[in-house]
Amino acid sequence: MTDSQHQTQQVPLLRVEELTVRLRGEAGIVHAVSDVSFQLQRGQTLGIVGESGSGKSVMARALMGLLPRRATHLMEGSVSLAVDGRVLELLKLSEREFRTLRGPRLAMVFQDPMTALNPVLTLGVQIAEPLQLHLGLNKAQAMARALELLTQVGIPDPEGRLRQYPHQLSGGMRQRVVIAIALACDPQVLLADEPTTALDVTVQRQVLDLLLALQRERQMGMVLITHDLGVVANRADHIAVMYAGRIVEYAPTSRLFSSMRHPYTEALFKSVPRLSDPSHTRLHAIPGRPPQLIDPAPGCAFAPRCPNAQQRCRRETPALAQIGDQHLHACFYPIGSKEVGA
Amino acid sequence: MSETSNPQLRARDDIVLKVEHLVVTFDVGRELVQAVSDVSFDIARGETLGLVGESGCGKSTVGRAIMQLPPPKGGKVIFKGQDITQLEGEALRKTRTALQMIFQDPISSLNPRRRVKDIIAEGLQIWERPNQRARVEEVMEAVGLDPETAADRRPHQFSGGQCQRICIARSLALDPDVLICDEPVSALDVSVQAQILNLLEDMKARYQLTMVFVAHNLAVVKHISDRVAVMYLGKLCEIGSVDAVYQHPSHPYTQALLASIPELETSQEDAIPLLQGDIPSPMNPPSGCRFRTRCPKAQAICAQQEPAMQASPSGIGDHFVACHFPG
Numbered sequence: 001m002t003d004s005q006h007q008t009q010q011v012p013l014l015r016v017e018e019l020t021v022r023l024r025g026e027a028g029i030v031h032a033v034s035d036v037s038f039q040l041q042r043g044q045t046l047g048i049v050g051e052s053g054s055g056k057s058v059m060a061r062a063l064m065g066l067l068p069r070r071a072t073h074l075m076e077g078s079v080s081l082a083v084d085g086r087v088l089e090l091l092k093l094s095e096r097e098f099r100t101l102r103g104p105r106l107a108m109v110f111q112d113p114m115t116a117l118n119p120v121l122t123l124g125v126q127i128a129e130p131l132q133l134h135l136g137l138n139k140a141q142a143m144a145r146a147l148e149l150l151t152q153v154g155i156p157d158p159e160g161r162l163r164q165y166p167h168q169l170s171g172g173m174r175q176r177v178v179i180a181i182a183l184a185c186d187p188q189v190l191l192a193d194e195p196t197t198a199l200d201v202t203v204q205r206q207v208l209d210l211l212l213a214l215q216r217e218r219q220m221g222m223v224l225i226t227h228d229l230g231v232v233a234n235r236a237d238h239i240a241v242m243y244a245g246r247i248v249e250y251a252p253t254s255r256l257f258s259s260m261r262h263p264y265t266e267a268l269f270k271s272v273p274r275l276s277d278p279s280h281t282r283l284h285a286i287p288g289r290p291p292q293l294i295d296p297a298p299g300c301a302f303a304p305r306c307p308n309a310q311q312r313c314r315r316e317t318p319a320l321a322q323i324g325d326q327h328l329h330a331c332f333y334p335i336g337s338k339e340v341g342a
Numbered sequence: 343m344s345e346t347s348n349p350q351l352r353a354r355d356d357i358v359l360k361v362e363h364l365v366v367t368f369d370v371g372r373e374l375v376q377a378v379s380d381v382s383f384d385i386a387r388g389e390t391l392g393l394v395g396e397s398g399c400g401k402s403t404v405g406r407a408i409m410q411l412p413p414p415k416g417g418k419v420i421f422k423g424q425d426i427t428q429l430e431g432e433a434l435r436k437t438r439t440a441l442q443m444i445f446q447d448p449i450s451s452l453n454p455r456r457r458v459k460d461i462i463a464e465g466l467q468i469w470e471r472p473n474q475r476a477r478v479e480e481v482m483e484a485v486g487l488d489p490e491t492a493a494d495r496r497p498h499q500f501s502g503g504q505c506q507r508i509c510i511a512r513s514l515a516l517d518p519d520v521l522i523c524d525e526p527v528s529a530l531d532v533s534v535q536a537q538i539l540n541l542l543e544d545m546k547a548r549y550q551l552t553m554v555f556v557a558h559n560l561a562v563v564k565h566i567s568d569r570v571a572v573m574y575l576g577k578l579c580e581i582g583s584v585d586a587v588y589q590h591p592s593h594p595y596t597q598a599l600l601a602s603i604p605e606l607e608t609s610q611e612d613a614i615p616l617l618q619g620d621i622p623s624p625m626n627p628p629s630g631c632r633f634r635t636r637c638p639k640a641q642a643i644c645a646q647q648e649p650a651m652q653a654s655p656s657g658i659g660d661h662f663v664a665c666h667f668p669g
Contacts, residue, residue, distance in 0.1 A: 051531040156619075170620040171397075200396035201558065202602045202617045209616075227532065230604035257606070271536040273561040275603060279584040280543065281565060285536035289501050 011082050012039040013221040014063075014189050019077035021055075021062050028294040029073050032058040034245040036077075037320070038238075040189065043219040045212070047232030047253065049268070050242035053290050056225045059242075060191045063223075064108050065090065065098040081105060081189065103130045107187035109211075111194040113174035117166040123150075124162030127181050134185045149180040154210060172203035176210065183214060190215065193225045208235060229269060233257065238326070241265045244291050244301030247320055251327040261323065261334040264302045300331070308333040348382040350581050350651050350662040358422060358552045359408065359520055360384040365416035366400070366407050375624050377403045378414070379576040385520075385569075390546065390553040392567030392584075394560055394599070398624050399573040401556045405522045408554065409443055410434060421520070439469060442513035446525035448505035452497040458482075458508055459493035465516045481511040484548060485541060503534035510541065514549055521546075522554045527562060539566055560603055564588055569660075572596045575624055575632040582654065582661030590656035592663040595633045631666065639667045 021033040033055040040046050050056040061067050063079055079090040083105060090098070102108075110116040118126055127149055128142035137145060143162065150158035153176040166174055175195065182190060192211060196204040212235055215222045224232055232239055232253070239256045241249045241264065249262040260266050270284035288305040291297070300306070303313040312332050320330040351360065366378040378400040385391045393401040407414040410426060418425045426437055445451045452461055459478050466474040479489040485507040497505055506526060513521055523542065527535040543566065546553055557563050563570060564584055571581040572593065580593040591597045598617045617636050622628055628635050634644040643666050654661040655669040 051533060172620050200621065201560075202396060202598055203620060205602045205604065205616060206618075208604070228604065230606050233604065233606045268533060269606070271533050272606065273536070273539070273559070273565045275561045275564060275588065275600070275605060277565065279564055279567060282543070283536035283540055283565065285540055286533035287537075289503060289534060290531070 010041070011087065013042045013082050014040040014223075015078070015080045016063070017078040017080075019059065019062065019079060020074065021058055021067065021072065021076075022074040023058065023067070024071050024073045025294060031293045031296050032245055033062065035320070036242075036245075036247055038240055038247065038250065040221040040223065042188070042221055043216070044238070045215060045222040045224055045236045047236030047239040048223060048225045048242060049227070049229055049232060049239060050225075051227055051268075051290055053244070053293060054242040055245035055293075056242050057193050058245075060108065060193045060223065060225055063090070063191060064102065064106055065093065065095070066108075083188075100134070103134045103187065104185040105187055106189045106191065107182035107185070109175070109178055109182050109190065109192040109195045112198050113171060113178045114166060116178050117174060119166055122163055122165060123169075123177050127162075127177070127184055130181065130184045145184070146180075149184055150177070152183075152214070153177070153180045154206075155180075170203075171199050172207060175199060175207050179207075179211065179214070183218070186218065188220060190220050190222045191225070192222065194227065195224070196231065197227070204231075229272060241268070244296065245293060246301065246330060247328075248302065248331070249329045250320065255324075255327055259327075259336075261327070261329045261336065262331050263306045263308050263333075263335060265329075266335055267305075267307075308335070348651060349653065350578075350660070351382055351384050352386070352660060354384075354386055356387040357384045358387045359554075360420040361404070361408065361417065362420065363417040364404065364407055364414050364419070366403050367415045370625065373625055376627075377576055377624060378407065379627075380417070381573070381576075381578050382417075383571050383578065383581055385552055385554065387552055388546075388550060389568045390555055390566055392563035392570040393554060393556045393573060394558065394563050394570060395573035396558060396599075396621055398575065398621055400576040400624075401558075401573050402524050404573070405443070405524045405554055405556045408520075408522060409438065409441055439465065439516045440519045441522065442516065442518040442520070443522040443524065444506070444509045444513050444526050447529050448502055448509045448526075449497060451509055452505055454497050457494050457496055458487070458500075459489075461497075461508060462512045462515050465512070469516065471516070477515060478511075481514045484514065484545065485511045487511065501534075502530055503537060506530065506538050507541065510538075510545060514545060517549065518551070520552045520554065522556070524556045525558070526555075528557065528559065535562070542566060560588075560599060572599070575621065575627050577632055578651070578664060579633065580654070580661075580663045580665075581651075582656075582658065586654065586656055586658040586661035590654070590658065590661070592654040592656055592661070592668040593633075593665050594637050594639050594667075598636075598638075631664075639665075641666070 017037050019036045023030045023032050048056050080087045124146050127146035131137045131142040131145050147158050155161055155176055196207050236253050239253050240247045243264050249265045267286045286305050291301050299314040300318055303309040318330045318332050320328050322328050362382045364378055364381045368375045368377055395401045408419050419427050462478045463474050482489045487507055527538050555566050567584050569583055570587045572579045574595050580596050619636050630646050631644040631649050634640040649664045649666045651662045651664045654663045
């Protein structure tokens, strides 16, 4: 299935195949990520959209090797990263080997910049740390590079900021610092997990525009994870929609918005309040709520909330199948199919 | 601080709630922060007023100050003709039954050790209302909770969306006139958010509520509001009907807010330039117009003189803006 996902000549930068992650939770084994496959090319942005509990953040942490081993019940599949002409299988790496990749190869921007930064170290020290560790710069060189990075992420008075602590910055400025740290060692893949959710709307756009500009300039592969379709609508090349730990639809961004096929994608799209709607327009709510991921019921996880669901949906789990050029969905009765009455 | 005139207050006889020259200050260490600075607006019976702005603009503080939680430092909150800032003790508590509130985080607003039916009934018990059990069942059904299965459960057995339904049921139990909603859907997933917004609209119609809806999401506010007030750093920037504010935003801040929203299906090419920089600290707000440090239209006068509320150049009735260069 995954082999046909992209017909590309070059080796993808990041290739995830049938990634399955189960975590030990208090109430049982959580089926956090199930059979997730995608590829990411150099210079491309993949948007991953899902609500809480869709598995998007666990997946990102799995790619970064950040899931605590004791809490991980099962991790299956393959995550391969192309590094200097070789292909590394990330799931097989030891923690020690992985550590050499985080920073120069893979980097991550988290949702909450306050908790991502160390409150008792100056920003300069925090930005310089990966430069000294991974690139072997001495302290003066690392500080000089930290200054350049702060300038690149658009922080006014970067010299003064190097000596400041995280609490002295606003949320938007902190997130710019986190981005500077993530980019310090020139990573090939940047994972941004809800990078603007904690920010105000006028600042959100500044930070998103900055991320995109830096991604284009450096030709990084970027995975932009969000719950907000609006955030990825104009920024991602491809979008994967996740529900209950699975990708339910995957398509180039414009194609997804012009011809969405999975009922969940459409329901999510319709439930977003639009500025273009007149006041007091009734919203299309999705009935019910996302499923428990402990002991999931057989069949499609969206079936209990799905307007198209039939008997088969409650018995079998639909596989992610190709329906057109780079467009995949996991649904027995997708929107527009003949078997659906609607 | 001199009090400004308030042309935005309407001369109507169905005004349920009027806030005049509201000032709220907080002690922060040795300093005093003016979180809300001379804010005035009114709400007519059956109206929903949306209060929007970014973090630190004072929108939630206004909501709480209406409830006298805590009482504001200055100004009046006139509810049905009575200034409730002058009330104390029993009289205030009694008046407050007619003003109810729901909050952003529904799970932390519910006592985890109590059963749903007791949580909803608490106000009824305190005020010794008749037919408590029937009333609890009625409001539970109204918000879409099954009294049979839900009444004896505790909050942790419910999802965030269900907990917000419990909060709404509790707020409705005493049959309030005014419901103040402080970011009621921002902690919820989009699919659940739509359910709760639709529910609030239904409850407003069913119980003839007047609402104050505090939120940072302009699209959400547009969906639920009749009038909208935009705040920035403790000040009111613009107020008017939803159509006036969204179709003809007159304050540069409102324009920038609207332009910043990541919209589906639209291209990012916007005529309005993006705002630069961050929101200044409310500890030390800029002189004159508080928005001038980020405003693309700012001139010398903006630093010297605070702009007064004036009729918007949109020409739409009851549309007001506090800006030297509106439009």
